[in-house]
Amino acid sequence: MNLEIRLFADLPKKVRASITAVPGEAFILELPEGTTLGQVFAHLGLEGEQTLIGLVNGLRQLGDYELKDGDRIGIFPPVGGG
Amino acid sequence: MSKIIRVNMSNLTVTEEAVPQKYAAFGGRAMTSAIVADEVEPTSHPLGKYNKLVFAPGLLTGTTAANSGRLSVGAKSPLTGGIKESNAGGTSSQKLARLGIKALIIEGQAAEGKYYTVKVTKDGVTIEEENQVVGKGNYEAVKALSARYGEKVGVILAGPAGEMKLASANISVKDPEGNLRSAGRGGLGAVMGSKGVKAIIIDDADAPGVTIANPDAFKEAARVFAKGLMDHPVTGQGLPTYGTNVLVNIINEAGGLPTKNFRTGRFDGANKISGETMYDTIVARGGKPTHGCHAGCIIRCSQHYYDKDGNYKTSGFEYETIWGFGANCCVEDLDDIAEIDWHCDDIGIDTIETAVAAGVAMDAEVVKFGDSKGLVNLVKEIGTGSALGRIIGNGSVFTGKAFGITRVPAVKGQGLPAYDPRNVKGVGLTYATSPMGGDHTAGYSVATNILKVGGYVNPLGKEGQIELSRNLQIATAAVDSTGLCLFIAFCVLDNAEAFQAVVDMINAEYGLSLTGDDVTELGKTILRIEKDFNKRAGFTNEDDRLPEFFDEDVCAPHNTKWDFTDEEVDEVLNF
Numbered sequence: 282m283n284l285e286i287r288l289f290a291d292l293p294k295k296v297r298a299s300i301t302a303v304p305g306e307a308f309i310l311e312l313p314e315g316t317t318l319g320q321v322f323a324h325l326g327l328e329g330e331q332t333l334i335g336l337v338n339g340l341r342q343l344g345d346y347e348l349k350d351g352d353r354i355g356i357f358p359p360v361g362g363g
Numbered sequence: 364m365s366k367i368i369r370v371n372m373s374n375l376t377v378t379e380e381a382v383p384q385k386y387a388a389f390g391g392r393a394m395t396s397a398i399v400a401d402e403v404e405p406t407s408h409p410l411g412k413y414n415k416l417v418f419a420p421g422l423l424t425g426t427t428a429a430n431s432g433r434l435s436v437g438a439k440s441p442l443t444g445g446i447k448e449s450n451a452g453g454t455s456s457q458k459l460a461r462l463g464i465k466a467l468i469i470e471g472q473a474a475e476g477k478y479y480t481v482k483v484t485k486d487g488v489t490i491e492e493e494n495q496v497v498g499k500g501n502y503e504a505v506k507a508l509s510a511r512y513g514e515k516v517g518v519i520l521a522g523p524a525g526e527m528k529l530a531s532a533n534i535s536v537k538d539p540e541g542n543l544r545s546a547g548r549g550g551l552g553a554v555m556g557s558k559g560v561k562a563i564i565i566d567d568a569d570a571p572g573v574t575i576a577n578p579d580a581f582k583e584a585a586r587v588f589a590k591g592l593m594d595h596p597v598t599g600q601g602l603p604t605y606g607t608n609v610l611v612n613i614i615n616e617a618g619g620l621p622t623k624n625f626r627t628g629r630f631d632g633a634n635k636i637s638g639e640t641m642y643d644t645i646v647a648r649g650g651k652p653t654h655g656c657h658a659g660c661i662i663r664c665s666q667h668y669y670d671k672d673g674n675y676k677t678s679g680f681e682y683e684t685i686w687g688f689g690a691n692c693c694v695e696d697l698d699d700i701a702e703i704d705w706h707c708d709d710i711g712i713d714t715i716e717t718a719v720a721a722g723v724a725m726d727a728e729v730v731k732f733g734d735s736k737g738l739v740n741l742v743k744e745i746g747t748g749s750a751l752g753r754i755i756g757n758g759s760v761f762t763g764k765a766f767g768i769t770r771v772p773a774v775k776g777q778g779l780p781a782y783d784p785r786n787v788k789g790v791g792l793t794y795a796t797s798p799m800g801g802d803h804t805a806g807y808s809v810a811t812n813i814l815k816v817g818g819y820v821n822p823l824g825k826e827g828q829i830e831l832s833r834n835l836q837i838a839t840a841a842v843d844s845t846g847l848c849l850f851i852a853f854c855v856l857d858n859a860e861a862f863q864a865v866v867d868m869i870n871a872e873y874g875l876s877l878t879g880d881d882v883t884e885l886g887k888t889i890l891r892i893e894k895d896f897n898k899r900a901g902f903t904n905e906d907d908r909l910p911e912f913f914d915e916d917v918c919a920p921h922n923t924k925w926d927f928t929d930e931e932v933d934e935v936l937n938f
Contacts, residue, residue, distance in 0.1 A: 287612075304639035334613070338920070340921075357616075358601065359814075361597035361602060361814050361816060362607030362682045362850075363807050
């Protein structure tokens with residue numbers, strides 16, 4: 282299945298070397314059916330899953346959340362402001 | 364801090380009083396709200412001689428505690444008609460504290476057309492007629508006053524908007540580099556202008572400084588607190604690198620970024636105005652990606668944004684400003700938004716209220732959505748004093764009335780900031796119920812709804828939101844009384860040791876033995892004082908409501924409506 286991924290803040294610099302990403306710009310990952318959000322983090326080489334914020338179609342989900350074809354996934358490190 | 368200074372602008376006299384016992388445990392917002400509630404007739408005209416403008420450093424201000432230099436400013440608000448505390452960085456608060464001043468009260472009203480500069484030193488307060496900087500922009504005024512009184516003095520200004528008594532006028536405060544920070548919300552600059560006070564100079568040369576009852580305990584607590592801030596990923600890494608504008612992308616992704624005057628929760632141009640883009644732009648142009656708004660700030664969320672030619676353009680370039688003139692107005696040119704921010708600072712007008720008013724004006728096609736140059740000109744218009752400029756400068760509700768627009772996102776007359784209440788429902792409850800009017804800082808439920816700070820409450824659901832907004836409003840009222848930057852909450856909500864360190868610092872400074880529960884009680888006391896003032900000013904529960912379009916219009920991408928009942932909303936501050 283195809284997943285639409287966006288990485289934010291400094292995460293594009295932290296993914297494994299084989300992946301090229303620009304903050305906020307979407308790219309497609311093709312992964313097997315049944316892949317979870319946590320497996321996407323691992324595939325990208327992102328560590329510290331507990332502190333990352335994963336939004337799937339705009340809703341926060343945890344690592345065991347099972348993804349569907351076409352899901353829009355935004356991944357953030359801890360951020361704040363206001 | 365042992366004294367209260369009263370400056371009477373009707374007869375140009377100054378009196379000094381000891382701090383009454385009932386205010387002994389108050390600082391910052393507790394102090395400003397208590398004085399306003401005790402001394403201002405709630406039905407008086409906010410721009411008349413019976414209103415009072417109160418400046419107060421926080422309980423910890425003037426000490427070595429990290430991030431403790433915030434200034435509270437209070438009065439009856441010309442924007443909301445209710446009680447107001449507005450909060451700013453800059454250098455003045457620490458100087459007031461070191462001079463031993465717990466509150467500076469401006470009362471009465473100068474003769475029509477006269478402006479004065481109030482100068483505060485260790486020897487007392489003088490009132491001098493001001494002719495040089497009246498009518499001047501804030502950047503020129505702060506430079507001229509620093510040249511006249513010394514580069515190191517603190518400067519507090521009413522800008523041209525304050526002189527025009529516009530309901531969105533802010534109060535500007537000189538920062539460590541001579542740039543401007545703002546007590547932005549609620550039109551307190553108009554109150555300052557109405558008093559005939561153009562500027563306040565704070566010179567703390569040879570000031571006695573702050574006395575610490577238990578220096579060793581203070582030092583240890585301050586160390587634990589600072590370490591907590593440095594170690595937390597938000598206060599130690601996220602905010603210093605990207606500033607508050609890092610929120611554009613996450614709020615957009617979560618569907619809570621109000622776009623086109625609160626029509627949808629996502630903006631196609633979000634990444635062009637994001638914190639990441641801003642950071643890259645600042646670095647490429649040789650600007651400063653991080654700096655503090657006051658001495659001792661270790662979060663350093665501010666920055667110096669440079670223009671295309673590599674010249675300073677603005678600082679303290681905040682998420683709310685960029686959202687407001689960006690997504691809310693469908694503008695995706697960060698340089699134009701920076702230009703607007705500079706003009707707002709120079710005119711002395713609140714960026715949030717002005718941006719919400721601009722979105723309303725765009726609904727009336729005064730300028731078309733997306734027309735960034737038109738938006739720059741609209742904001743510049745405020746400084747000219749033209750009829751159109753004065754309409755915009757009087758805020759979102761006034762603008763809606765002037766142009767017959769009913770889609771006005773405001774509560775108690777104050778425009779709503781950068782989070783759609785339908786998709787971040789916890790902050791919607793804060794907007795509805797805060798005695799300040801529509802204000803995100805009063806109870807920042809966004810932290811727990813979206814940012815994974817202080818636990819998690821589903822932003823789209825109702826469960827847990829009432830308690831969340833209530834608890835955050837109570838905690839915020841207390842933090843606003845310490846002089847600490849509200850952003851320390853990102854750390855202390857997650858780190859019990861750092862929270863305890865705040866209590867320990869207060870105890871060590873004043874020789875007290877407060878507990879965490881006492882701090883909560885302080886927050887409740889402040890909210891009760893503020894609610895009571897508003898009640899006496901004529902506010903009822905019916906004023907604690909969001910505009911009806913939030914009940915009726917569906918907000919993409921989650922297709923939500925505002926669905927709290929009136930009874931549920933009334934539970935938020937029912938304690």
